Amino acid sequence: MPHRFLVPTLLSIILSSFVFISQCSPPEQQSQQQEQQSSVQQTPTPELAEYMSTMSYYTHKFALAVDAQNQELAQFYFHEIRAIADEIKKDIPGYEGYDIARLMELFLDPTIQPVEDALADRNWETTRKVAIDFIGSCNTCHNASGHGFVNVTPGFDNNPYNQDFSVEE
Numbered sequence: 001m002p003h004r005f006l007v008p009t010l011l012s013i014i015l016s017s018f019v020f021i022s023q024c025s026p027p028e029q030q031s032q033q034q035e036q037q038s039s040v041q042q043t044p045t046p047e048l049a050e051y052m053s054t055m056s057y058y059t060h061k062f063a064l065a066v067d068a069q070n071q072e073l074a075q076f077y078f079h080e081i082r083a084i085a086d087e088i089k090k091d092i093p094g095y096e097g098y099d100i101a102r103l104m105e106l107f108l109d110p111t112i113q114p115v116e117d118a119l120a121d122r123n124w125e126t127t128r129k130v131a132i133d134f135i136g137s138c139n140t141c142h143n144a145s146g147h148g149f150v151n152v153t154p155g156f157d158n159n160p161y162n163q164d165f166s167v168e169e
Contacts, residue, residue: 045092045095046091046092048088048092048095048100051084051087051088051091051092052088052150054084055081055084055085055088055138056152058077058080058081058084059077059081059134059135059138059152059155060155060161061077061161061165062074062077062078062081062131063131063135063154063155063156064155064156064158064159064161064165065077065165066124066127066128066131066156067128067156067157067165068165068166068167069122069124069167070165070166070167071119071122071167072167073165073167074119074127075119078115078116078119082112085104085108088100088101088104089101089104089105095145096145096146098144098145098146100145103141103144103145104141106141107137107138107140107141107144108134108137108138108141110137111130111133111134111136111137112134114130114133114134115127115130115131115134118130128156131154132154135152135153135154138152139151139152
């Protein structure tokens with residue numbers, strides 16, 4: 001007779017355990033989700049200066065390629081400039097209380113298409129002018145974000161790099 005009660009008792013214990021475990025899972029899942037969210041929120045903001053340093057590097061090389069009237073090289077470096085600008089807007093939309101993405105949209109973005117158009121036309125005089133406007137937009141943004149002391153220059157005719165920027169013939 002004792003075996004007759006053993007199976008129902010075991011089933012009852014298993015069922016009760018299952019119900020208890022299933023009722024405990026949602027809070028555990030919520031706790032795990034909260035931990036994951038807080039770890040995402042604790043990820044430090046990337047250092048804006050590192051991104052800007054990369055942008056400055058490519059901008060200078062772009063200017064030297066423009067000086068050499070090397071369309072392919074200038075377009076390559078300008079593509080890299082656009083890519084790093086997009087990364088900045090995505091990775092560091094805000095920094096030290098400033099809306100960096102918005103400032104870049106206001107000041108930098110309108111200067112991009114004129115550079116691309118002038119490069120496509122191989123109009124080097126216009127390319128040089130719009131490149132100066134492009135670089136000026138960087139300084140306008142620096143002023144608007146309390147960093148006017150960072151004054152970027154076009155970098156034409158000043159080659160500190162170990163690279164020949166002339167067109168291969």
